[in-house]
Amino acid sequence: MVRRAGKDFKDWRLxxxxxxxxxxxxxxxxAVIIRYPFILPAPTDVxxxxxxxxxxxxxFLDIEASLIHFAIGLGLAxxxxxxxxxxxxxxRRIESLMDPLIELLRPIPPLAWIxxxxxxxxxxxxxxxxxxFAGAVFPIIINTYSGFxxxxxxxxxxxxxxxxxxxxxxxxxxxxxxxxxxxxxGIRIATGVGWMCxxxxxxxxxxxxxxGQKLWFYYSLHQMDSVVVYMILLGMIGLAFDMIFxxxxxxxxxxxxxxxxx
Amino acid sequence: MANLEIRDLTQSFPxxxxxxxxxxxxxxxxxxxxxxxxxxxxxxxxxxxxLRMIAGLDTAESGTIVLxxxxxxxxxxxxxxxxxxxxxxxxxxxxxxxxxxxxxxGVSKEDRYLVAExxxxxxxxxxxxxxxxxxxxGGMRQRVAVARALTLDPVLLLMDEPxxxxxxxxxxxxxKELLQIWQKTKKxxxxxxHSVDEAVYLADRIIVMTPRxxxxxxxxxxxxxxPRDRTSVEFAQVRRxxxxxxxxxxxxx
Numbered sequence: 252m253v254r255r256a257g258k259d260f261k262d263w264r265l266x267x268x269x270x271x272x273x274x275x276x277x278x279x280x281x282a283v284i285i286r287y288p289f290i291l292p293a294p295t296d297v298x299x300x301x302x303x304x305x306x307x308x309x310x311f312l313d314i315e316a317s318l319i320h321f322a323i324g325l326g327l328a329x330x331x332x333x334x335x336x337x338x339x340x341x342x343r344r345i346e347s348l349m350d351p352l353i354e355l356l357r358p359i360p361p362l363a364w365i366x367x368x369x370x371x372x373x374x375x376x377x378x379x380x381x382x383x384f385a386g387a388v389f390p391i392i393i394n395t396y397s398g399f400x401x402x403x404x405x406x407x408x409x410x411x412x413x414x415x416x417x418x419x420x421x422x423x424x425x426x427x428x429x430x431x432x433x434x435x436x437g438i439r440i441a442t443g444v445g446w447m448c449x450x451x452x453x454x455x456x457x458x459x460x461x462x463g464q465k466l467w468f469y470y471s472l473h474q475m476d477s478v479v480v481y482m483i484l485l486g487m488i489g490l491a492f493d494m495i496f497x498x499x500x501x502x503x504x505x506x507x508x509x510x511x512x513x
Numbered sequence: 514m515a516n517l518e519i520r521d522l523t524q525s526f527p528x529x530x531x532x533x534x535x536x537x538x539x540x541x542x543x544x545x546x547x548x549x550x551x552x553x554x555x556x557x558x559x560x561x562x563x564l565r566m567i568a569g570l571d572t573a574e575s576g577t578i579v580l581x582x583x584x585x586x587x588x589x590x591x592x593x594x595x596x597x598x599x600x601x602x603x604x605x606x607x608x609x610x611x612x613x614x615x616x617x618x619g620v621s622k623e624d625r626y627l628v629a630e631x632x633x634x635x636x637x638x639x640x641x642x643x644x645x646x647x648x649x650x651g652g653m654r655q656r657v658a659v660a661r662a663l664t665l666d667p668v669l670l671l672m673d674e675p676x677x678x679x680x681x682x683x684x685x686x687x688x689k690e691l692l693q694i695w696q697k698t699k700k701x702x703x704x705x706x707h708s709v710d711e712a713v714y715l716a717d718r719i720i721v722m723t724p725r726x727x728x729x730x731x732x733x734x735x736x737x738x739x740p741r742d743r744t745s746v747e748f749a750q751v752r753r754x755x756x757x758x759x760x761x762x763x764x765x766x
Binding site for chain 1: 568587588592593594598599604613614616618645647661662665
């Protein structure tokens with residue numbers, strides 16, 4: 252344990268060095284070689300842009316708006332994707348029924364839904380949410396479904412021998428908990444995909460605020476230092492979602508998996 | 514008193530080449546009260562198929578299984594099952610695994626924990642109450658599986674080579690414990706094994722099966738007093754008798 256902790260510490264320091272080094276090179280290239288912030292703003296430019304954006308307070312409204320779009324999209328994806336994944340994984344007939352349809356819809360890039368999102372939902376948060384939904388729902392369906400397919404038969408039979416015989420109970424008490432690691436990793440993938448769709452989902456003007464919306468707005472003003480601020484924010488929030496999964500969800504809901512083959 | 518009657522059980526599966534494989538052929542036998550029966554046979558003799566039918570997990574092509582006057586048509590809480598592979602629910606702690614059957618019956622958390630703790634004590638694993646199965650050794654997992662199968666107080670306990678994956682020492686220890694549990698809880702047990710030694714150590718009666726098609730070849734009453742001593746001359750003699758009879762009469766065609 253002690254040795255491992257020491258190793259983690261070392262890794263952390265090396266990583267920090269790499270980031271500082273990259274910042275240094277970036278600063279050097281931008282401020283000394285290129286010297287044209289429109290092409291490449293320097294870290295110092297980005298930082299001062301960040302400070303002035305912080306003063307207006309718009310940043311928080313942008314984050315709020317984006318999180319609302321994201322919550323609508325991911326929430327819908329969970330609401331639709333998990334039940335579809337469950338029934339497909341549980342019943343061979345429903346699998347045969349739904350699988351071709353899903354395989355036809357799945358390769359359509361989420362952004363290709365933008366025209367219909369606007370026609371169906373107008374320039375509202377729901378139309379941004381719909382794009383995120385289109386990106387997030389398939390990983391959730393596919394992982395839930397394959398998680399259910401992979402539930403060992405012996406768990407279901409052990410459940411039956413102990414009086415858990417109805418389909419609903421078998422799903423609730425046996426199949427769902429057994430499939431939970433797969434479901435969770437589907438949600439994690441969906442979170443990443445959905446977040447990536449966010450910028451495009453906000454670019455067609457569904458709201459006056461939003462990280463993606465502002466990124467395009469400052470681009471149109473040629474304020475590239477502010478564009479970089481929003482890029483970094485998008486990256487950091489995406490990272491935060493992933494960390495929540497990696498450190499909170501896995502530790503608290505899937506701690507039984509320690510020692511199991513993951 | 515409990516009574517299990519199996520009559521003319523037959524089962525076959527279609528093979529790839531179009532012919533059918535008869536897995537069980539007219540299997541009939543009775544088990545009474547708290548008898549401990551071992552079904553002994555080589556792999557592929559249909560012993561697991563037979564056990565799964567008694568459990569109600571599979572349905573026979575023809576023949577009947579009657580437990581206490583009721584025909585078995587599906588899984589029933591009167592029958593407990595201990596699987597060959599690890600079957601504990603890995604997302605539940607030991608106590609929640611043992612209490613699972615009672616939870617399905619709608620017993621309150623307090624009451625089911627009370628019962629589960631009694632069984633936990635029976636298998637001497639009280640200190641592992643809140644552990645997850647992944648934290649237990651193979652032998653401990655199978656002990657928990659036995660406790661879990663007993664909580665609904667079944668009439669009949671079916672065991673499908675439950676100690677097959679364990680090392681010899683753990684296996685011997687668990688056999689001893691199983692006999693103690695059996696003497697305390699008074700269950701009818703049908704135990705599948707391919708080990709003559711295990712069968713002679715555990716059983717009141719050994720039913721020997723032969724494969725292709727699965728048939729009952731012999732019934733042996735084992736009248737050695739318990740606790741049985743594996744190293745004794747009598748034990749060795751009985752084991753030799755069983756082996757000889759198998760070799761003479763139940764050889765694989």
